[in-house]
Amino acid sequence: MAPSPESILFESLFFQWAQVNCESFAVNEEQVLIEEGVATPDLFLLLEGGATVRTALETEDASQDSVDLAELSPGQFVGEMSLLEDRLPVATVIAQPNSRWIRVRYSDLIAAIASDKALASSTYQVFAGKLALQLSRQNAFIHRWPGQDIEPLRKVLLVFGEWNELDVAWLEKTGEKVDLSTGTAFIKEGEALDRLYIVLDGEAEVMINVEGASTTVGSSRRGEILGEMSFLNSDEQATATVQAREAMVLLAVDKTSIRQQLTVDLAFAERFYRSLAVLLSHRCRDQMMSRGMAAQALALEELDLTTLGIVSTAGRRFEWLCSEVSKR
Known part of the structure; x- marks a missing residue:
């Protein structure tokens, strides 16, 4: 059985470090945490409540629509793809009212893992586990849209x-x-x-x-x-x-x-x-x-x-x- 998002994050050394060293905050009304196509300096870990992940979709007439990719629950997190690839976010993340988060600054995390191999290993293991679940779920619905083979x-x-x-x-x-x-x-x-x-x-x-x-x-x-x-x-x-x-x-x-x-x-x-x-x-x-x-x-x-x-x-x-x- 695949691990749950909660176990991947909450049971990790990475999460223990984030609890001690990073800012926690509450969202009282709908708020955009990450905007597609706009550089972000942060990871966001969801502790309570939920969030919506939404991406722009190019239509046949070259206009843009949007599609909701996921509804997040506690134990999930966002922002790791931009950190790993040094590229712009592929989706907008909208925090729902009454949700609670931890903000992890990229710069703080990079500095911490540079001197702590155990933390670095845990961080990347958590990222890989989360992305494996994400890709598995993405596989289940992505076929609904016609695709082209790309190899950047x-x-x-x-x-x-x-x-x-x-x-x-x-x-x-x-x-x-x-x-x-x-x-x-x-x-x-x-x-x-x-x-x-x-x-x-x-x-x-x-x-x-x-x-x-x-x-x-x-x-x-x-x-x-x-x-x-x-x-x-x-x-x-x-x-x-x-x-x-x-x-x-x-x-x-x-x-x-x-x-x-x-x-x-x-x-x-x-x-x-x-x-x-x-x-x-x-x-x-x-x-x-x-x-x-x-x-x-x-x-x-x-x-x-x-x-x-x-x-x-x-x-x-x-x-x-x-x-x-x-x-x-």
Whole structure:
């Protein structure tokens, strides 16, 4: 069973830190906390009451409408995607009357985790767990809008921009090479999954069951991780079926080995959970934008040249991994 939003946040070291070090406040009348397309310096943790998450939707005549994405309950939080990606918010968050919140300044959190690896690991684990739930719920309704396949530059090799050379070397040593033929379903929705997969070559189709029919909700390409959502779920059940769209080469890494490494190396834990959080955040954003959502944020975006440098470094790490695995 997937963890609840309340348990992900309230049982974490990150929440304990926020309670002690950050401002709490009450909302007495409807209030916009985050506005789509407008930079925000804060995370908001919901303690009591509720909130509405709303995004702009581009219609067929190029005008804009809006759609409500979620109604928030205590234990949920917002603002982490902009912190992880350094990009504009994809939705407006409207706090309901009689709600209570904690405001976490990005600058305060960044300073705190820089000197506390345990807090950093907890923070990114909480972010990743929340985003896994968010993406799972988004998958369940996103198919209602027609979409187009997009592969923005910044999504490529995201995790390799977060890992360092020692992390990649450890994964290469620990993992097993897997060759797949076209049409092979190597992850099946609802079944237990004991490995994470890194896509070294080829492309996969991601599908979920919607009212008895298989519906495609995304794709995964070279450099991406698969199986990360089940890694973050306590029951480790796959939330989607993943099938090879063409011949594929994967690196399969046993989850037990990863968890052991997370326990003994907090610096690795910080980088690993951050990489999952960043990847899931981009998937949520890209899935929305491919369906015409977050139209206001998309219209205001500019390519960050820093991203080009990160992708270049990540690409070198990824190609080294591919080269080493190909020798097997």
